[in-house]
Amino acid sequence: MTAQHTIRVASARSGRRRTAQREPSRSLLRIGIAVILALIFAFPVVWTVVGGFKPTGEANASPPVWWPSQFSIESFTTLNGQGSSLWNYVLNSATATLLTVVITTVVAVLAGYAVARFRFPGRAAFFAVTVGMLLVPYPALLVSLFQVMIWLHLTNSLFGLSLIYSTFQLPFAIYMMRNSFDSLPGELVEAAEIDGCTKITALPRVLLRLVSPGIVTVALFAFVAAWNEFLAALVLLNNNPDFTLPIALMNAQSGPMNTIDWGALQAGITVMMLPCVLLFILLQRYYVSGLVSGSVK
Amino acid sequence: MNATLHADLIGGRGTRAGTKARKGAAYARGEASAGWLLASPASVLVLLFFLLPFVLTIYMSFFNWPTFGSPSPVGLSNYEHALSDPAFGRAVLFTVSYTAIASVLGVAISLGLALLVRPRFPGRTAVRALLFAPVTIGFAPAGLLWLSMSNSQTGILPAIAMAWGIAPSGTDWFARTDSTLVLVIVMTIWKTVGLAMLVLLIGMDSIPAEIYEAAKLDGARSWATLTRITLPLIAKPLSLVVLLTVTQTFLAFDQFFTMTKGGPNNSTVTVVYYLYNAAFVGLNRGYGAAIAVIIVIIMAAISIFQIRLQRGRA
Numbered sequence: 001m002t003a004q005h006t007i008r009v010a011s012a013r014s015g016r017r018r019t020a021q022r023e024p025s026r027s028l029l030r031i032g033i034a035v036i037l038a039l040i041f042a043f044p045v046v047w048t049v050v051g052g053f054k055p056t057g058e059a060n061a062s063p064p065v066w067w068p069s070q071f072s073i074e075s076f077t078t079l080n081g082q083g084s085s086l087w088n089y090v091l092n093s094a095t096a097t098l099l100t101v102v103i104t105t106v107v108a109v110l111a112g113y114a115v116a117r118f119r120f121p122g123r124a125a126f127f128a129v130t131v132g133m134l135l136v137p138y139p140a141l142l143v144s145l146f147q148v149m150i151w152l153h154l155t156n157s158l159f160g161l162s163l164i165y166s167t168f169q170l171p172f173a174i175y176m177m178r179n180s181f182d183s184l185p186g187e188l189v190e191a192a193e194i195d196g197c198t199k200i201t202a203l204p205r206v207l208l209r210l211v212s213p214g215i216v217t218v219a220l221f222a223f224v225a226a227w228n229e230f231l232a233a234l235v236l237l238n239n240n241p242d243f244t245l246p247i248a249l250m251n252a253q254s255g256p257m258n259t260i261d262w263g264a265l266q267a268g269i270t271v272m273m274l275p276c277v278l279l280f281i282l283l284q285r286y287y288v289s290g291l292v293s294g295s296v297k
Numbered sequence: 298m299n300a301t302l303h304a305d306l307i308g309g310r311g312t313r314a315g316t317k318a319r320k321g322a323a324y325a326r327g328e329a330s331a332g333w334l335l336a337s338p339a340s341v342l343v344l345l346f347f348l349l350p351f352v353l354t355i356y357m358s359f360f361n362w363p364t365f366g367s368p369s370p371v372g373l374s375n376y377e378h379a380l381s382d383p384a385f386g387r388a389v390l391f392t393v394s395y396t397a398i399a400s401v402l403g404v405a406i407s408l409g410l411a412l413l414v415r416p417r418f419p420g421r422t423a424v425r426a427l428l429f430a431p432v433t434i435g436f437a438p439a440g441l442l443w444l445s446m447s448n449s450q451t452g453i454l455p456a457i458a459m460a461w462g463i464a465p466s467g468t469d470w471f472a473r474t475d476s477t478l479v480l481v482i483v484m485t486i487w488k489t490v491g492l493a494m495l496v497l498l499i500g501m502d503s504i505p506a507e508i509y510e511a512a513k514l515d516g517a518r519s520w521a522t523l524t525r526i527t528l529p530l531i532a533k534p535l536s537l538v539v540l541l542t543v544t545q546t547f548l549a550f551d552q553f554f555t556m557t558k559g560g561p562n563n564s565t566v567t568v569v570y571y572l573y574n575a576a577f578v579g580l581n582r583g584y585g586a587a588i589a590v591i592i593v594i595i596m597a598a599i600s601i602f603q604i605r606l607q608r609g610r611a
Contacts, residue, residue, distance in 0.1 A: 031418050037410070038427035041487065045430065047453055048442050062450040063459075063466075103342075111339035120332030126340065133347055137548050137596050139569045140589035143576040144353035145346065152345070167346035170339055200331060228435025230551045231569075235577055246437040250555060262451045265441060272438040280433040284426065291492075292499050 045273065051266035052076070059263025075267035079252065088241065089248040090271060092158060093227060096244055099162035100226035101219050104169045108218055109211070111170070112177020113203055117189070127178070133171045142235050149236060156242050161233060165226045173218040176290065180214030181207070217290040220283050224276050245272055354586045354593075362583035375587035384563070385588070388571040395567065396546045399482050403542050406486055407493035408535070412523070414494070415501055425498075429491035436488065440555030443484040447471070474564040477557050481565070485552060489545070493538040500534030501527065533607065540603040544596060568592055 051059055052075055054068040059075060080086040114120070115127050145164060146155075154160025181189075184207070192206035193199050208215075233244045243251070249268045252261075280287065333340075358375055360368040379385050414425050431439065447454045449469045458464045470476045504527065512522050528535070550569040553559060559566040559574075566574070572592060576585020 027416070027418060030413065030416070031420070034413055034418070034424045035420065037413070038424040041431060041491075042427045044442055044446060044487065045434075047446060051445070060451055063456045064451050064453050066453075107338045107342060110335040114332045114335035118328055118332030118335065120329040120336070123332065123336075126336055129348075130339065130343060133343070135597055135600050136347075136351060136593055137544070137569075139548060139550060139572060140592045140596075141347070141350040141354060143572075143582055143585040143589050144350040144357055146577075147353060147357070147582070148345065148350050163342065164346050167342040170342065174339060199328075200335075224433055228437065230435065230437040230554075231573070234554075235573070246435060249441060250437065260448075262445050262448070265445050269438045269442050269445070273434050273442075276433040276435075277430060280430060281426070287429075288495065288499070291496055 045277070048266045048273070049270050051263060052270040053267075054263055056261065056263050059266065060261065075261070075263035076271075078261060079264045079267050086248075086268070086271070089243055089245045092242060093245040096158045096162045096165065096233075097223055097226040099159060100165040100169065101222045103162060103166040104173050104222040105215055105219050107166065108170060108173030108177045109203075109208070109215060111174045112179075112214075113181055113207070115174065115178045116181035117199065127174070130174050131171050133168070138168050139231055142232060145232075146235060156237055156239050158242065158244075161236055161244075162226065164232055164236070165229060166222070169218075169222045169225055172221055172290075176214050176218050177211065180211040184210055213286065213289060216283065217286040220279060220286050221290055223279065227272075227276060354589050357583050357586035358590050360583040360586075361581055362586070364580055364582060368583065371583065375581075375584045376591075378584060379587050379591060384566070385571055387563075388566045388568050391565065392547060392549070392568045395478070395482075395549065396543060399485055399546045400539070400542045402482065403486050403490055403493065403546070404535075404539055407490040407538065408497060410490060410494040411497035411501060412527075415498060425495075429495055431488045432491040434488065436551035437555050439484060439488045440552040443480060443487075444556050447480055471557060472561055474561060477561065477565055481552055481556055484556070485546070485549070489542070493542060496534050496538050496541075497531060500531040504530045536603065536607045540600065543599060543603075547596065547599065548592075568595075 050068065053071045053073065054065065054075070055070065055072040056074050056078065058065045058068050076086065111126075111130070115123060149155045149157075149160050152160070154163070188210075189202075189207065193202045228246070229244075230246045233247050234250075237243055237247060240248075240251070245268070249265065249272065252264060252268060357368075359370060359372060361371045361375075362368040410428060414421060414428065434442075446452050447470050449455050449467050455464065455466075455468060455470065458468075459466045464470075470480055508526055508530075509522065512526055517525070548569050549567050550573065553565055553567055553570055554573075557565045559570055568588075569592070572585060572588045575588050576582050579585070
């Protein structure tokens, strides 16, 4: 029966190859549609980046100019001079984002290791609560988080904001790290634990390197979430110099007398998009592994 | 972005895998305290920024909680206010219809894209990457991006529409509810279908090739292969995609705040937008808290319904 099966599969394989060769027009159609769709998806990004580098006059021209007569950083300098500087906002966003990445990663590695390798009372409850957080949408908690931040003296603080971002990254991050530690071969971990004297010292000495793909995935997702977050920053930051980039952009967009410098806006959006798109290009496989880790199981 | 977790909630795996890995191991003394030590930073964060605000939200919803000044208990009147406010009713109705339209379109398009870019072809990786790339852009910059593309004076989309004779020059697309909604939905689909497509592709990749080969031998047509094999075998990632799409669409805020500001005439105020106005523009945070509790209940109902549905099928 096995042999028969093998033959069936083999003949089916060659059969498929033959049909694929027989239908080049169909696969050409597929490639054509796919490429056109990909270009349509890329168009808004390209349009905006090009728009950011148009001279101010051309960026605000009506009807719009498809391609600039010359590339210019005028829009970026305009944005840098409005109220508080663009670089100040970039720095704010970068601070909140990097704090979030560091806090999320450290906290999730420790907690993931605990859940995967330690038996302690309340472990199941701890894991259930962290994952269960997903059932509660965080916009609903902002009303009272505002109050909590007042109590903790963390209003208008990028550090306070990053603590909140980190907390809401924990369900994914702890789950991811738990899976990473779980998927290490048991003998290896036990050997490391014996060599490393204790389970705690085995973590920095041996295990950390082994779960590094999981760590990169956790850091990547934390980065993208914190860099792009809008609502909590809108609610919890009230001083203009403290604003993160998306909030500052929203403000820059509604300029004096309802006039909008579209070039400056597009320059700002370009600065917002760039880090995430670059990280995506560099770290694609970690994106995928983040999604694979649960969606197939 | 939290696709994987919902999978775990749907699958109901809980901590079983963790226990399995350590079966039969001997436990050192002090393991319990070491475990708690490692889990304590996470516990502190969850306690301070999740459990405390969660309980506080419920508590605040029974108070008149002014932005300045001291709160006073008002019983259920915040809830009565919410349920009798026609503006909240309109926001719920709008959000439900927006969610229905955007989710059906979003899931259908991501399934179509996944099927389109599934087989090998030259340039497949680049095509997949371009389709996914908008996912990495935040909703707020994405909203501003489409706003700048669609404004009646300098936007490229009205210029194209004019050139094709769809709309006359100078038409303000944000002056009407229908064209505003179309723009927001197109933007949302552009920004979100890549993620759903990738989750579905991952699900499709886990289907053994032999099944398709056997089906081909039996002379199954492509439509039958799709409906009898592919769709049933990706039921789980598909229901995950549906759950993610529905919940995220229902909680939409950024794209409306950046693109429509709730207009024209407050016709595009979503539930979360209403919450934002109630809690942070209005003066009674207690009322905002009551709206928040109602949102939590609605979301929990949606999620639990989905999870039940999935478990029942499995």
